[in-house]
Amino acid sequence: MPRRPTTKNVSIMRTYQTNEIKNVVLLGNSGSGKTTIAEGMLFEGKVIDRRGSIDAQNTVSDYTEVEHIYKRSIFSTVLYTEYLDRKLNIVDTAGSDDFSGGVFSAFRIADTGIMVINAVNGVEVGTQIFGRYAEEYDKPFFLAVNQLDHEKASWENTIESLQKTFGKKVVLIQYPITTGPGFDSFIDVLTMKLYKHDGDSGVVHELPIPAEEEERANELHNALVEASAENDDALMEMFFEKGTLSEEDIRVGLRKGIAHRDVFPVLCLSAKKDIGIRRMMEFLINNTPSPNQKPKPTTTDGTEVAFDAAGAPCIFVFKTQIEQHLGEICYFKVISGKITEGIELTNNNNGTKEKLSQLYVTAGKNRTKVAELLAGDVGCTVKLKNTKTSHTLAGNGKNWVFAPITFPEPKFRTAVKPKNQADEEKLGELLNKAHQEDPTILVEYSKELKQIIVSGQGEHHLNILKWQLANNNKLEIEFYPPKIPYRETITKVANASYRHKKQSGGAGQFGEVHIIIEPIVEGVEARSKFKIEGKELNLNLKGKEVQPLPWGGSLEFYNCIVGGSIDARFLPAILKGVMEKMEEGPLTGSYARDIRVYVYDGKMHPVDSNELSFKLAGRNAFKEAFKNAGPKIMEPIYDVTVLVPADKMGDVMSDLQNRRAIIEGMSSAKGFEKLSAKVPLSEMHKYSTTLSSLTSGRATYNMKFSNYEQVPADVQEKLLKAYEAIAVEE
Incomplete structure (x- = not known):
């Protein structure tokens, strides 16, 4: 189980501008x-007095039991360290796209990224995926080549x-001078010095560049000078004029180049041996922007808010975490002003008042109490009543609201139920909490499908959720394939009549309804002439009611009664009967849509007719007409975009075509092929797992609902047989 958090005294932390x-x-x-890099940064900043390791399961960042089991980050962790009179707020994120939600949260509050590269493998899947995300969010970063001490490390590759x-x-x-187990020194072509580390002692010697390295160092220094100069006229x-630039001039150019993503500087590291960490932190401090050097954040109404400590107090909540003994922890970035302990702010997303009774900065599970935080800083508070991720809180009457964090669309969906039916309410509560902590976990109870549907970024993502529920909450659950939200409609005109008659002593029941139905086709208006059973039928369209349907499409209901064959007061009952059958389509029990209903005749009894009679008559007349109107099942179609390495293009395309995909386009994007396709949702179950297997994890994709289309005849036949079998069982 995770160790209990600790809280340090307020006097430890000073206020940073x-x-x-x-x-x-x-x-x-x-x-x-x-x-491991995060561990080194905290160690150099004296936030911790010894460096932990993944193998020893004692790092500040990966402190949960499930991370110890998998020996890797699963949750993003907010950390801080202090170095050279600066405060560095760090978000350590997971390296799997399944857990990318933490990256998107971090992008909202981080001004710079450190892209860590494994010197054994070079650019990997995660490098490419998170590099694309950083480009999409215009997030600058520099490159830290790590594990140069590994025997298989290759700087050149x-x-x-x-x-x-x-x-x-x-x-x-x-x-580096050399790589492998003997790696202990590197040359910095910005400072033009050799940095040599004395084993694990922490002692670093700054030395002149050896004669045998001068030519190479000068060549790289000149390339750096040119790259820096290109960013400033x-x-x-x-x-x-001079043929060179001073170190400070180079820094000026680097700052601009990094901030605008025109330069990706490369640094050397062995985080395991604490080599290069200190120099990397100096580079970060000297060459990357502070919050007030970035563009001002803009509210949803277009107001720019400066990172100004003298401004009105305002925070943006970018992460929510729930701890068993403490409740909700809200992590925030101070957008404006000064946030002090005990301050009252208004949550502008829901209008409630919140008191920030305690303020902390965090290093993983450990919290350090602080008295105040200024604009640009990152901290957390506890026990807010109505505040969630993406909420904006402000004071001084400011109604600022910042846009919510945009998370990626889900890629994997499954139905879930507790093994013990008595745990259904508990499951609902825990799934809602899981969504609060990780907004990329989406939870929906589908009345239509009669299932709880959980969606996430991949199969592994939801398997971790399943593990947490079982181990942290003692709730055993089962995943099973989710039903598909099909729709039913018709393709031609049909008519039907139904008489409901019941006599059981006293007042009876009587209602007779005659209807015509036809499909709603865009651009085609309702008509008044039909040919029914070889006879021309002219309708008088007296009244029209359009029912937009919550599940998409619409129902148009026309009153065409003449001569008072059905009293007008019974028409709402007929409509109600039709709607009941629209909610449970005659073919598969799915929602029906896009149908016109004309009620043109019927009969009633002066004593026995009532609303129930006409509701049942309308329902059954509609059901009968539906079956004769060329009924079709429609399925949800999704726009799917796959980014795949060129050498795996054929395999991925073949797999998509086997899933009834229609390939709509192909293009190249930075070493990747981009496939755009329309794919039925029914064919996308476990696609994330298949795609990862086909491409060794090198491809990624996203999917978004597009529209409904008719299923092919063979698929419809299978669905009808499956529904009939279920009906027989029930």
């Missing part, structure tokens, strides 16, 4: 060493893969 804060997100493939992926923007700041003029 906005320009003294750096907010950074650690990105990279699983196994690249992000958590790693740099080649980086240049292939990120192009000419890759600029070397450092390079004044620096370019200075470079042409």
Whole structure:
């Protein structure tokens, strides 16, 4: 079980000004060493007095039992450290796309990323996936090549893969003298020094560059100077005039290049041996933007809010966590003003008042109490009553609201039920809490399907949820294939009549209804002339009622009664009967849609007719007409976009076509092929697992609902037989 959190005394932490804060997100493939780097950064900043390790299960970041079992990050962790009179707020994220929700949350509060590269493998799946996400969110980052002490590390292959992926923007700041177990030093071509580490002692020697390395170092230094000058016109003029730039001038150009994603600097590391961590932190502090050097965040109504400690107090909640002994913890970034212990703010998403009775900064499970936090800083508070992820809280009467975090669409869905039926209510509560902590877990009780549907980023994502429920909450659940929300409609005109007659002593029941139904076709108006059983029938369209349907499409209901054959007061009952059958279609029990109903004749009894009689008559007349109107089952179609390596394109395309996909387009995107297709939802079950298997985890995809289309005849026949079999069983 996770160890209990600790809280440190308020006197430990001083208040940092906005320009003294750096907010950074650690990105990279699983196994690249992000958590070990975070451990080193906290150690160098004296937040911890010894470095933990993944194998020893004592790192600050990966502290949950499930992370110990899998030996990798599963949840994003908010950390901080202090170095060179600066505060570094760090979010250590998971390296699997299944747990990418933490990355999207971190992007909202981090100003820079550190993309960690495994020197053994070079650019990996996670590098590419998170690199694309960073590009989509215009998030700058630099590249930290880690594990250079590994016996299979290859600097040359790693740099080649980086240049292939990120192009000419890759600029070397450092390079190792040697790699493998003997790695203990590197040359920094920005400072033009050799940094040599004395084993695990923590002692670092700054030495002149050896003579045998001068030519290579000078060549890389000149490349760095040119790359820096390209980001500033004044620096370019200075470079042409002098032929070089000073170290500070290079930094000016680097800051601009990094901030605009025009430069991806490369640094050397062995986080396991604490080599290069200190220098990386110095680089981060000197060359990446503070919050007030970034564009001002904009509210939903277009108001720009500056990161100004003198402004009105305002925070944005980017993460919610639930702890057993404490309740909800809300992690926030201070957008404006000063946040003090005990401050009262208004939650502008729901209008409620919230008191921040306690303020903390966190290093994983450990919390350090603070008295105040200024604009740009990151902290957390506890026991807010009505505040969730993506909420904005503000004071001084400001009605600022920032757009919610945009999370990726789910890629995997499953039905879920408790093994013990008595645990259904408990399951609902726990799934809602799971969504609060991880908004990429979506939970829906489908009245239509009579199932609880849980959606996530992949099969592994939901299997971790299942593990948590079983081990942390003692709730055993089962996953099983979800039903598909089919729709039913008709393709031609049909008519039917039905007489409901019942006599059981006293007042009886009587109602007779004659109807015509036809499909609603876009651009085709209702008509008044029909040919029924060889006879022309002219209708008088006296009244029209349009019912937009919650499940999509509509029902149009026309009163065509003449001569008072049915009293007008019974028409709502007939409509109710029709709607009941629309909610449970005659073919498969799915919702029906896009149908016009004309009630044109019928009979009633002066004593025995009532609303119930006409509801039943209307329902059964509609059911009969539906079966004769060329009924069709419609299925949900999704727009699916797959990013796949070129060498796996054929396999992926073949698999999609076997799933009845219609390929709509192909294009190239930075070493990947982009496939666009329309695919039936029924064919997408466990697609994330199949795609990962086909491409060794190198491909990714997203899917979004597009429209409903008729199923092929053979598929409809199978569905009808399956429904009939269920009906017989019941």
